[in-house]
Amino acid sequence: MNYFSSDFKLGILGGGQLGKMLLTETRKFDIQTYILDPSAEAPSQFGATLFFQGDLMDYNTVYQFGKNVDLLTIEIENVNLDALDQLEQEGLKVYPSPKTLRLIQNKGKQKDFYSEHNIPTAPYKRFTNKEALITSVENNTTTIPFVWKSAQFGYDGNGVKIIRTQTDLITLPDTECIAEQMIPFKNELAVIVTRTPSGAIKTYPVVEMEFHPEANQVEYVICPARIAESVAQKARAIALQVSEKFNHVGLLAVEMFQTEDDNILVNEVAPRPHNSGHYSIEASYTSQFEQHIRAILDLPLGNTDSKVAGIMVNLVGEEGYSGPVIYQNIEKILAIDGVTPHIYGKRETRPFRKMGHVTIVNANIDEARKIAEVVKNTIKVISASN
Template structure:
């Protein structure tokens, strides 16, 4: 099939920042694109060939959107899978495949998948409703502390809460959920695995993630991870085992814990380009967004090694600010060597909303991390 400067049409479900960065690659190769999103101000709107406004969870909207594309992909997993299955049955290529999305979309189903396939993960309990947790605590079935996770529709730290006492359960939504044992970890790691439609598989280097303690969001992604080689090898092996069993086409980001005993446990996965791979735009031979396009179009996968050390800093809305966004001190960080900001195009900020990221590259990881700290301290995402 001819993809470049042709009638071929790629459909993308979701118009957020991940979609916008996918479009950097489709525009580079002159691939025609059509995007569906529920927001008139979706970051993708300015860069796709056709933008469609509508809900990603509505069967008819998703089905009708997908009928006239050649390949359909996603930039967010909270989509109507029934519609994707019907499109797939009618001959539309849907990547990642709907059967894989069914496993991943629900965190309880995802955790059961790990245990069924002997993939190491933290112990957990599944609940039909959050209200059932109190009874489990009372009867000795669950003890503090644990991590509460909504089974569906959690993202960017939403739908996750560390529960240390009974009062922490107050105001949580009464939904299907899981309670995970707290993991005493040394490091939070991630590996991105790419697989093409014809079965070629490549992995990116192991990255290290540093999280904001309150927002449960990644603040820094560091590549390569500052871990011993045998730990990196073990992390790669676990990520490949997950990818082998889920068997999806495209990218699979596998988030991992390195325990105090150097076990590698799977936290959760994402079937798409991922925050942990943003560093690759500047630091890698083939960035994660180009790799995703290569995979779903069954083109040869690119080289995944890094050219230099890379650190990614997330730009999120500052606490206490809501409204028209202002990036304070952005000019100052542009004066630092190896710094590249990416602004997602969201006009309104609110506390902890992902508004952009900054990549810092350097031949020396120590210097890159120092500059990243300086960037984090200088730039503020506030409102007018």
């Protein structure tokens, strides 16, 4: 198959910032790309060959979109899987496959999958609804404290809650869920794995999420993680196993915990380019976005090593500001060597909205870490009208 400057058409479901960064790579390779997104103001509205506005959860919209392309991928998990099943049955290549996505979309099924395949993960119980969970707590079959997770449609901390008292149960939504044992951990880590339809597979180096000491919020994604080489090797081996067991094609971000005794537990996966891999655009020989395109097209995978150390800082809307966005002090961070802001293209800021990210690269990781802190304390995502 000839993908370059040809009639071949790649379809992407979802047109957010991940889609936008994928488009940088499809443009570089001159691959025709169609995008489907519900918003006319989606970050991916520019750079695609054609942009379609439509509902990603609607069977007909997704099915019809799929009929126009030669290969289909996603940049968001929550899409109509029945349409993907049908398209796949009709012979369209869909990567990742709807079968894999169905397992991943439901956190209960995802956890069962880890258990069945002996992939280390925190102990858990599944519940079909809120009442079943409450009964289990009352019977002492489930012990407080625990981590509650909605089985479906949770992202970025939505749909996750730590239950410390019986009272905490009251406000939970009535939905399918899991209760997961709380595991004290040293580090939150992530490994991006890429796998091709032919089964070629590569992992990126382990990254580390550094949390704000008080706010319990990820502040920095650091590559390479500042952990023992033996732990890094273990984490990469487990991530490889997860991708293979899922029979996954494309990019899979595997989020993990490093426990106090240096065990690795898989937390959850994202079957697409991921926030924890954004550093790769500037730091790696092959960015995660180029790698995803290589993988789904069954092209050789690129080198996942880093040229230099990389740290990523998210740009989220400051509390107290809503309206047309202003990136205050962006010129100050641009004046620092090795600092690259990525602006996702959302015209309006809102508190905690993901508006962009900044990558800091440096030959020296400790220097990069110092600069990252300066960046974090300098740039503010605000609005003139608050």
